Amino acid sequence: MKTYLLSLFLFSSFVSIHSQEAQWISWTEAVELANSEETPKKIFVDVYTDWCGWCKKMDKDTFKDPKVFNYMKDKFYMVKLDAEQKEDILYKGKTFKYIAQGRIGYHELAAALLQGRLSFPTTIFLNAKQEILSPIPGYQGPEDFLKIAKYYGDDVYKNRSWEEYDPPKS
Numbered sequence: 001m002k003t004y005l006l007s008l009f010l011f012s013s014f015v016s017i018h019s020q021e022a023q024w025i026s027w028t029e030a031v032e033l034a035n036s037e038e039t040p041k042k043i044f045v046d047v048y049t050d051w052c053g054w055c056k057k058m059d060k061d062t063f064k065d066p067k068v069f070n071y072m073k074d075k076f077y078m079v080k081l082d083a084e085q086k087e088d089i090l091y092k093g094k095t096f097k098y099i100a101q102g103r104i105g106y107h108e109l110a111a112a113l114l115q116g117r118l119s120f121p122t123t124i125f126l127n128a129k130q131e132i133l134s135p136i137p138g139y140q141g142p143e144d145f146l147k148i149a150k151y152y153g154d155d156v157y158k159n160r161s162w163e164e165y166d167p168p169k170s
Helices: 004-018 027-036 053-061 064-077 108-113 144-154
Strands: 042-048 075-082 090-091 094-096 097-101 106-109 122-126 133-136
Touching: 004 075, 027 042, 027 075, 042 053, 042 106, 042 108, 042 144, 053 122, 064 075, 064 144, 075 108, 106 108, 122 144, 133 144
Parallel strands: 042 075
Antiparallel strands: 042 122, 090 094, 097 106, 122 133
16 A cells, blocks of 8 residues: 555655646737736747647657746746737837738737847747847757756846856867
């Protein structure tokens, strides 16, 4: 009986640990939290499209990694933004819309955050005042992503350049 209970406990712990997922919220929710909380977090935005294979790989490999998950939930409001979503987003008195271009298109907020460079996936780090710290284009595995996230999440960027923080390997 003790072996059965121990096995059940270990299995449920394993499932709990491995089923952790990032708690994604909308852009609007993140902005509301950043504007209303006494000590707001920074904002992290994952700009993706439904057809992007590297976006799906990053969801599976990077954002479900326990180290990434735990760090990100503590330091950032995490936003997923579909760069091709059709719903309008009101932000700072402006309505950002979907712009159709033939059979596909893009969302104006995604284009604004990506500074006109529509590349997927791109992750964006913003401070608590919603000022862009940096867009990071391309797939990032868990270790590389966590290094980047800590650079912005721990405010290292305020005192050290990226090159000082992560010198090129010879």
